[in-house]
Amino acid sequence: MTPDPARDESEFLANYDPRDYDPVSVTVDVVALTIRDGALHVLLVRRGNAPYAGMWALPGGFVQAGGPLQGTDAEDLSDAAVRELAEETGLSAKGGALGRMHLEQLATYGSPGRDPRMRVISVAYLAFAPELPDPEAGGDAADAAWVPVDALGLTESGDQRPGTTRRLAFDHARILSDGLERARGKLEYTPLATAFCGAEFTIPELRAVYEAVWGEELHAGNFHRKVLSVPGFVESTGETSDRGGRRGGPRPRLYRAGDARLLHPALLRPSREEEIR
């Protein structure tokens, strides 16, 4: 005789107590990247409270679980990422500075001991935005700033070089390293670089994005040819920039992002030889 599944299920839910399980907290942390003065910057906050008070960290915080009933205050993970970003840095999502922002999940970090308070699982997000205003500290943050990535002394293994002044809390150096590597890779086969630019941009501006993220100079002529040959990467506006390059040169043409979601053929990094093995 088969039991009635519906009755089984409701009975089960009535007797279920989540507190029978070990407590785990879930946080979101955001690696928000932008380009300022031709250099890649990451959004960091200085922690106002313990643990790691005074050190720098990725903006983030606890997810609002909404209790067992998961009522209206329960939020999706990506919503929590945007909320924490807004709370701690004053950058607002709706219509504001974060409007054209691209957000995607990066990875989840959950080693025991990564947070001294308790078992914390952190879902990291990766955000790309055009040049944004300076942030204003809020919430738990004592300070907030765009920090040049190069100034953090990150090594390939996800640590910070000794002597670096701005130390990162928790395992945020590892998370940031992973985010940077993801960003570098995504520029190769997606039109993500356009998310770092304004609504209209020039090919040299786009090239500057690639050079800042990849940390190497590109052949201007070949880059130009390649970008225009990939279907759907950029589309011409017919307009021309109202000024030439910083130190001379003709006025570059303006483009906007096309409708491609994948670049084919891809733009590969010149110096990938080293990291193959």
Add this chain to the structure above:
Amino acid sequence: MTPDPARDESEFLANYDPRDYDPVSVTVDVVALTIRDGALHVLLVRRGNAPYAGMWALPGGFVQAGGPLQGTDAEDLSDAAVRELAEETGLSAKGGALGRMHLEQLATYGSPGRDPRMRVISVAYLAFAPELPDPEAGGDAADAAWVPVDALGLTESGDQRPGTTRRLAFDHARILSDGLERARGKLEYTPLATAFCGAEFTIPELRAVYEAVWGEELHAGNFHRKVLSVPGFVESTGETSDRGGRRGGPRPRLYRAGDARLLHPALLRPSREEEIR
């Protein structure tokens, strides 16, 4: 006057009660893929308990948090993935069937309401293994089996086509879809396909892996040339298989996995044109 950070921190930890926060549970789910009879299979378990009792699901379960003190019973997320695999399917990690298995994190799923019991955040892992024995159900699982991926009627949007007999619980159809897409992509630029083969394999065997995962036939001659031209992808053993192909042909040579971690140049899917936009 600056407060003493060390004293601040210990005082804070003493007063900290995790139960002040909403309860959240964290689970791991595993998308374990293998190749059987030339077709891609995924490891599924039939649920023995509510919710979704009787339906099929990815093997997985709750992470052992280890309490506030995070003692010895606290486990890393990837360890939890291997443990759940072993518990529910009888496939053992150490030296056993899961020995040559490749495991990587896929993504984290945490929409409110994805589990009717409470707020559950699920960290999904992706596993690749050579041909494995049939699993044996254990733990919460009423049954366990390798199921051909094609038999699940997955659509691009992460749902199952109506009329599919084996229905998947929770949002596991979406997770499986994401895992398959990740696997397809990873074959392009990493030597992952060798994880589906035994320690020694032939080029045609490797081609069969690509064809099973990508779901399309490849040009044998060009594939052969390409694989051998990518540095570090495979290395010759000098040996020859003791039998020709299933229906004739010369004995293929044997290779083992090389030391490359990235394929350069990559092996691109022929039919990527469609998914570009």
Add this chain to the structure above:
DNA sequence: TTATGTTGTACTCAATCTGAGATGAACTCA
């Protein structure tokens, strides 16, 4: 044993893509 069909491996060839450099006009700045 023989005949037939299949398969692994190597080769060819034209089309395409790539990196590196050259060119010239348009522009900024001193």
Add this chain to the structure above:
DNA sequence: TGAGTTCATCTCAGATTGAGTACAACATAA
């Protein structure tokens, strides 16, 4: 006005690609 910079395009040799050919080695069925 002159010097130096930059955008955009072109050139060209080398590498890579897809598609096809060739042939010997093999399994299977007659």
